[in-house]
Amino acid sequence: MVVNKRSNGSEHAEGDAEPLTSIELFTGAGGLAEGLHRAGYRHRLAVEFYQRACESLRNNRAKDCPDLVAAARAIPTADAEWPLIEGKVQDVDFAPFEGKVDVLAGGVPCQPWSIAGKRQDIEEKIGGERNLWPEMFRVTHQVRPKVVIAENVVGLTRPSFKDYYDYILDGLRLPHEVRKPDEDWRRHHERLKKRLDNGDVPDDERYVVRAAILNAADFGVPQIRRRLFIVAYQANLGIGGWKSPTPSHSKASLVNDLIEGGYWARHGIAPRDEFTATLTPTLPNGMRPWRTVRDALRFPDELVEPELNRKPSPGPEHHVGWPGARPYRGHQPSDLDWPSKTIKAGVHGVAGGELTVDDSLGRYRYLTVREVARLMTFPDDWTFDGTRGPQMRQLGNAVPVDLAKAIGDSVRIQLRPGSAPDDSAQVSGDGEL
Incomplete structure (x- = not known):
């Protein structure tokens, strides 16, 4: 196998504000990860289960990560290879990264959201291991990143899935209100809604969530590809919520x-x-x-x-x-x-x-x-x-690289107002659906 280790490719200018660090879940062939890298992010860890995709990552920017504690302690540089775990996100303990990561990102696998109209419970229909949104909640709880970036198919927003989509948004708003063993998602959601209604959750324990449906063609990708992006900011940042990128x-x-x-x-x-x-x-x-x-x-x-x-x-x-x-x-x-x-x-x-x-x-x-x-x-x-x-x-299954960079730029501009300007990352609106 020919290994094609790539040059930096990051557009983060030396002397800018400190680069953002990130963890990438469900990395696939690296579209979202590469886009964030180009936006100046430094990946502390990438996790992927599909063996072929892992080999693709190794061929380009990644290397195997034998020690999570060491990866959490390392200071990633622009030309550093991405530490890679080949395996299931469910099997990884992310505790060593608590408080050490700015951004948690992932294109959550597109479970069959086309089951709209079927009178079966969503989690029962798709099966526990095929629905990985609870893993996004779990890793957010363990890592406590400043920002969560999640990508998925637009079908998730269909009326037939409204209850579960609302659960996803609330799960990201209160990731530290952990789901109990043997608690189904509906009961968990009721607890989340009750806490949100009470308004007594400290800012450092909750996130402000915004979502937007974006067309990749609007950001220079030669493809009609509409995708859902959900971005959650820690409330104590005082930012008020994600502003989605302005089309170019x-x-x-x-x-x-x-x-x-x-x-x-x-x-x-x-x-x-x-x-x-x-x-x-x-x-x-x-x-x-x-x-x-x-x-x-x-x-x-x-x-x-x-x-x-x-x-x-x-x-x-x-x-x-x-x-x-x-x-x-x-x-x-x-x-x-x-x-x-x-x-x-x-x-x-x-x-x-x-x-x-x-x-x-x-x-x-x-x-x-x-x-x-x-x-x-x-x-x-x-x-x-x-x-x-x-x-x-x-x-x-990938996120187009240029679209991912636009998302990364929009988040970076809000988190690092002093970073170098980028005309592909203007922001507008509040990003809400």
Whole structure:
């Protein structure tokens, strides 16, 4: 296995306020972790169960952590490798990190929230080990971070899950009101609500929670990907709550760029008149255009059109053309001149055509792993362990790196007002749904 240890990549300037430290749960292939790293965070620990994802992390920035106490005592530097635990979060005692971490972050595994309407208890339906929100509460209780950043699918906010979603928010508000053995979540939630209603919880024992649904395309990711972010601040910080990042890119700007011709000129190709005829111009808003699939495949360095022969194409690793794609009802490809569909975990059989494209040679084909990595804004030298299937699984489950950086910047600006400004991390609103 080729190890590709990466350079720092952090945008934290020397001389800024002290960098934020963090622990990453459910790390996967490292999208959220890498985005926070680029925002200047220093990871004290990363935890991941999936073996292939752990190998990917080792190939890039991580090393195995043999001693949690030593990791908690270490002062992480910009070029330090991320200490990695390969295993279940449930099996890790995070007590050595109590009071030593600014941010606890994690994309909580997307348990099947599509069971809306089924008349079964949520925790009973999904099973204890598949619902890891209680682990987020537990680790928050043990570590007592200043901030918690959690990412999940938008389906969690569906009306059918309102009771459990409210429980998640209240569990993060009062993580130190620990769930008792054999206490079901509804009884625990009643205790949480009672304490919140009483208003007698000290500020250092509670968190202020805000949530927002963000579209990755609005932050320079060439993909339509709406995700839920929940951010909790310790109440005693006096911040008042998370302010979600202001979008830097917009659909309106892309539409105008396509209609007015700047987009086509930039790519040196003739306009697709039949495509632009379906678009309605809008007022300019000063934002950059959404990035498209064609943008991702051509900038900063153009990827060659792959041969569909399962052999590596010239260029960065994982650019391997795969044969056998065919269009059929309900499986329309992503359009080259629009952000891609939401990338899902899987290969053959993934519904909706999320991993296919009509390329510039007129072929209907599967996207390569490297092309999908670009749609997730991983750099070209970020490598993924396994064959095509496991690699696509890691990518579909990841948080786009550029979106993660925008989240990290928004939190850093509030926690470290003296840190270097970053035009991709302006803040606005209160982030509440």
